[in-house]
Amino acid sequence: MTQGTATGLDEAYRSEMNHMHVTRLAGSGWFSRALAVAARLGIADLVTEQPMTAEEIAARTGSEPQVMRRLLQMLKVWAVFERDEEGRYSLTEKFAPLREDHPFSMRNYCILMAETYDDAFAGLGETLRTGGSGFRAVFGVSLYEWLERAENAETAAIFDRAMAELSRPVAALLARQRDFSGVQTVVDVGGGGAGMVAGLVAAHPHLHGVCADRASVCERGPQQLAKVRGEDVSARVSFQPADIFTEVPSGGDLYLLKNVLHDWTFDSGVRILTSIAEAMRRTGAASRLLVLEPLVETDFDAVRAMFQRVVCEEGTGFTRADLEKMIEAAGLTVVSVDQLVSNHTVFECELTGE
Template sequence: MFTPAQQILRMGFGFALAQALRVVVELKIADALAGAERTAEELASAGGANPDALYRVMRLLASEGVFREVSPRLFAQTELSAALRSDLPGGPSDFVRMINTEAYRSFGDLPYSIKTGRTAFERLFGAPRFEWLDAHPEQAALFQRAMVSVSQGANEAVAAAYDFSTARRVVDVGGGHGQLLSLILRRNSHLSGVLLDRPAGIASAKAGLGGPLSRTEFVAGDFFEAVPRGGDVYILKRVIHDWDDGRASLILRNCREAMTPDGSVLVAERIIGEGDDQDLNKYLDIVMLAVVGGKERSKPEYADLFLHCGLRLDRVIDTSADISVLVARAA
């Protein structure tokens, strides 16, 4: 049993665990352990690492159940490390890598974000997160893979939760890799789709990252400028949480203007709850603050946001995953 001081110390070491995970993902250690137990020396030579340094990282992660040290310096896979294999479609390894590079570095400057309410990312990297990604294609591609990683189960749940039977044209605004749209179109053969994202997101979707996209128009554009017109459903999954109220309102107003008069705007988000339950969303909320300048919102906050954009919250659909669909219509 840990004393309160020890528990706080462990939390204070969170940075070490996060970076240790990043290292083993980058060295593909879980792939190397897929078929057999391996020594630290074997793992290091396969990944081009220093054997003693890697051993110490492996020992730390084994103490947290990520690997098992079966005899001195010999490691085996566990259920947790198996989840880090790079060949698992949509596994968490891409997200672990993505969040522990530029986003991680931004957290070193979290006090700046707390003092000013501004993003530490922009101060450190000289541009807002998504503009910076535009100029860094490798990281932008990793970001899209990470979005697939962190969406596992959620895209299926959102596609299943809403009844698209009376819709004709669905516009996925900020749909990135396209997995949600792909699943919606697969379930609803009468629908056509439009995928709007920045060029890197569209490129990943066209390359098939999110699955097949037939009956789809691809639009590389800027949702602050305009969104494609004439859709009867506009869906924004994990997009509004990237932005403060002013920027989020611009996107929602553009959807309101572009949609057919009886159209709907679906905002798929994890709604932040009251109280002090453990919730991954509370981590993501701070990431939004320090990295992109957005926030996770409660249901009343979403309802207010809609009202400022000529929309009204019609209902909230809980899905089978940790994500809800807020359905808004013209006010």
């Protein structure tokens, strides 16, 4: 083989490798949909009991055996499942959170991301052209309006559970990192399925929690919480319907606002923070607020910021300076700033002048 031929083959090989990078990224949506289907069917839970063949899994899930085999093979490529010499599949350790009974389950989050949110990204071009919500371009209404529709009740329940799943590990971190000995009542504003406040209540038996959110969320919340957390925790968490832009419940020694502000514009964020400040003022000077937000400061953070822009009506994401200005505009003062390994920045706030 001549030098020129070898060089030509090297270039062809590098070109082919680039081709594979492109095709792998372009086809990644197939794998996320496959993961969501596996999550819906509860395959992770089935094969945790004991390894199963594709035929056995198909029989347990009411699926076509040959297609089930292909699904499992697809997900084996990403090491979701592994296969033994007898053709039996089991769940790999790093994908254990696909199990519904996992303490930090991400099952519903996978379904929400690969289905509703992925559908919304069909509106990415509209977001790029106009800056508006891609979700609204696809579905005709905002995300929260769509979730309120009766025909979307199943997706709304998945959304609530997904938000709770995202909150559980953050709650565990916060419960260990901060002192809650002087706190009796925690009010989680926009708390969704109460994943955050329930985690704090579970870690600290003296605490009581209030989850303030849309009426429909509060209707679904108690039953879902009891199923996940049991009677001891659910008995110490109440749900209170609230329009967080206008008024939130008073009586909280500590208020929480996690992953809410980045869904909205600066001005809308000020409205939310102002309603919390007013509740704190009604409660008393000792009341504090913790704002937990993942900041947009790196290229990697831009992925999340783009998601907010497409899926949420006003979402943009904020820097630390943005949030400090927003908090100040609402009549609050930042007294400390901390960091969680979950990539959340924690702003502890008190009423200005208190």
